[in-house]
Amino acid sequence: MAIKRKAVRTVESPSAATAAAKAPRPSSTSLDVEVLREIVQLLETSEVTRFSWQRGDERLLICRGPAGPTVVHAAPLGMHAPVPMAAPFAAPAPTPAAAPAPAAAVQKPGQLVTSPFVGTFYRAPAPDQPNFVELGALVKKGQVLCIVEAMKLMNEIESEMAGKVTEVLVENGQAVEFGQALFRIEPV
Amino acid sequence: MNTEALEQTHEELVLSFLVESGEDYASGEVLSGKLGLSRTAVWKVVESLRGKGYRIDAVPARGYRLVSVPDRLSPLELAPLLSTHDLGRTLHYVETLPSTNELAFRLAAEGAGHGEVVLCEQQTAGKGRRGRQWVSPKGKNLALSVILRPELPPQEAPELTLVAAVALAETLREAGGDATIKWPNDVQLGGRKVAGILTELSAEPDRVSFVVLGIGVNLNTRAADLPQELAETATSLAEARGQDVPRALFTAALLTRLESWLDRHAEQGFGPVREAWKRLSSTLGQDVLVRTDRAELRGRAVDIDVSGALLVRREDGTLERVLAGDVEQLRPRKDPLAR
DSSP, X not given: OHHHHHHHHHHTOHHHHHHHTTSOOTTOOXXXXXXXXXXXXXXXXXXXXEEEEEETTEEEEEEEETTEEEEEEESSTTTSOXXXXXXXXXXXXXXXXXXXXXXXXXXXXXXXXXXXXXXXXXXXXXXXXXOSOOTTOEEOTTOEEEXXXXXXXXXXXXXXXXXXXXXXXXXXXXXXXXXXXEEEEEOO | OOHHHHHHHHHHHHHHHHHHHTTSOBOHHHHHHHHTOOHHHHHHHHHHHHHTTOEEEEETTTEEEEEEOOSOOSHXXXXXXXXXXXXXXXXXXXXXXXXHHHHHHHHXXXXXXXXXXXXXXXXXXXXXXXXXXXXXXXXXXXXXXXXXXXXXXXXXXXXXXHHHHHHHHHHHHHTTOOEEEXXXXXXXXXXXXXXXXXXXXXXXXXSEEEEEEEEEEOOSOOGGGSOHHHHTTBOOHHHHHTSOOOHHHHHHHHHHHHHHHHHHHHHXXXXXXXXXXXXXBSSTTSEEEEEOSSOEEEEEEEEEOTTSOEEEEOTTSOEEEESSOEEEESSOOOOTTOO
């Protein structure tokens, strides 16, 4: 759910809105479809296989292979898994209610729990104690899932929703990046 | 306000007047005028303070003079000594607690404000890193937790633990100990641990909700009182300077320094903190062994980076960035400021 919301917020961000301003459409996505189509067409007639564009928090990455271009559009940078979108952009503007059928990465239900800072990930309160949660466990909202530590600053990360732990994405003791996904929690 | 609270306020006021007067006598008449109490009532407040361990001289026609304060950390002792704007303005004093961090975290979650301080005379379950215990006998040392609500994105919150280490090491130096910092924030005297800092964070995705800064300092524990397994690796300020430390004064000095470093960090960022940390560090330039839950790393500690992480160069020349772990310094470096 969170991912869909972010994707919508992304395409409505003000930096992209300037591009859309010259051709306003009712309830349009601000990431101008015409501009995108032009870029894609331009790339198709060129030798370019990889096109990356960034402005502020927004990033556009187009990779072309034999099967045609794929477009990844993500924001804010590095905070969430990139959201792949189908191209060309013929579908109407995505809204939370009628988002286009999302690709693999967003197809999984539930919420990703991410790391608040660069640090070390611990699944247990101490090396000789059991893990806070195991794969498949049911968790309550506010239940502690793990600890991330940097410089003896401890952050007990809690689940923001009740649900089931369907993925444990990092091994105990491993270094994690800011925004890296740690768990997936699915509503039951 | 109930009677007990009112009495305490009167005690605090009388004390702060006596502290202000210093070596001079504060006249009973002036005291009663300023407090709006009868001279008999002032005398009763003084008697009650004496009952709590304060030594107060009373000389007819001259007034009252504070001779000594009991070695306690209750608001009565601490509040008159504070010159901070936020830190310690609200004090939660409990004689015995499982852990000051635990209570502070709970208070903060219930809405306690920036700068509120929890302190106690004894922790029964003091917290260390990775589930370890912080052991300290009753009434000898300092255990406090400060609630902070900084305007910071969560990824910058770890910097606060180095801010605290710098403030703590400077306070110890001011009090007569040649303190150095072992990465990230253990404070040592002559290579033995005198203080530890354990910080806990509560954050939303884009901002820090609150930080609980837990500080434990061995002040007046003597080597003879330490359990044998700690005597080799731990020490106290009193042991180092050969004389007991007035704990309330030390606490007030620490909160003042901490506040001034927090202000500097808020205004100028991590740069000045990093410079001060490097000056006080005993880790940099050392061969170190870093132990984590998973692995060990050997190399030379060469620097800390712009976020406070330790940079360790392995023998093969590769540089490792350490964010968490126990650092053992294999060859103690001479303290440049000692001897």
